């Protein structure tokens with residue numbers, strides 16, 4: 001079966017077409033700068049990457065071009081060869097604990113949840129509606145970033161705030177990156193043959209840590225929004241909210257502008273003043289740039305704090321797994337993190353750690369907690385859920 005896995009952002013639309021159950025990627029691509037003058041798209045097929053310019057007024061334009069290209073590239077002969085479409089949806093609130101077939105009720109709920117994810121859910125909805133417009137009869141599935149974390153206990157997801165904020169307004173920890181953490185849980189079970197206690201470190205531009213027990217999320221570092229937890233590319237992670245009124249009084253900024261600073265100008269970018277990209281910051285670190293050294297040490301420290309916390313919550317983790325852009329590619333960051341855990345017997349095999357494109361164990365045989373690198377695959381997870389639900 002041919003399944004499209006779709007991730008629609010406010011000005012972008014990413015897609016991957018996979019053959020299921022073989023789990024084979026057929027073609028993928030990204031439409032960027034939708035709604036802007038210099039919009040374009042790239043298509044990856046058969047090891048080649050083609051970049052094309054196109055006027056993309058809106059997401060529906062992108063979807064129409066996408067479908068035409070599937071025919072141009074001879075991936076399909078007609079649209080009805082697309083058996084299902086899986087959409088990444090950022091927020092499913094506390095309603096969705098797993099993926100669901102999209103119907104009017106689901107659309108309404110995702111719409112109702114817009115206040116909880118004002119940047120993401122509207123873009124995700126535009127993606128769904130654009131496909132619905134062009135392919136009204138194709139089955140579609142919603143895969144939520146928050147769903148995997150719905151197994152957290154109340155003690156874990158409540159904040160110590162006025163209780164009615166939770167009851168009336170849904171103020172609680174939701175957690176994100178659930179599809180990626182679930183991929184790690186599933187992959188590890190496949191590899192090990194049983195569920196183990198795992199600390200999954202999804203560290204990319206956005207980053208979150210998740211404690212997984214019996215294949216379920218029991219704690220995660222992102223919170224009500226994706227700004228919380230560890231230090232990220234441009235997001236601050238955990239901070240003292242008491243500093244907000246002070247900063248506003250000093251800078252004369254409005255609240256929304258301060259929030260933009262916390263989301264877009266903080267994290268690694270804020271600390272270094274150079275870049276949010278770990279590759280640039282590592283270059284600075286290697287050239288002994290003081291701010292880059294401080295930033296990378298703080299970044300590692302914060303992840304170690306969460307690993308330590310989750311090791312306790314799990315009453316002893318069996319595995320630490322690194323994934324996403326930084327986790328998969330930065331041997332330096334993995335080393336900075338694991339070095340800080342050496343006192344408790346966690347040991348990296350430095351030769352394995354330095355290998356490129358690693359997929360598997362990077363700790364020594366006698367390491368107290370095993371350390372793995374597993375490349376995440378959210379697109380596959382979305383496609384598998386879609387395949388399973390449309391075949392039910």
Ligand code: ADP
Pocket residue numbers: 203204205206207233276277278279282324325326329330
């Ligand atoms: P997103 O959260 O946007 O999905 P990714 O998981 O793709 O992000 O991670 C992107 C980040 O991964 C980049 O910003 C960069 O910091 C980091 N990264 C990618 N390749 C490398 C590399 N070779 N070494 C260090 N960091 C890398």
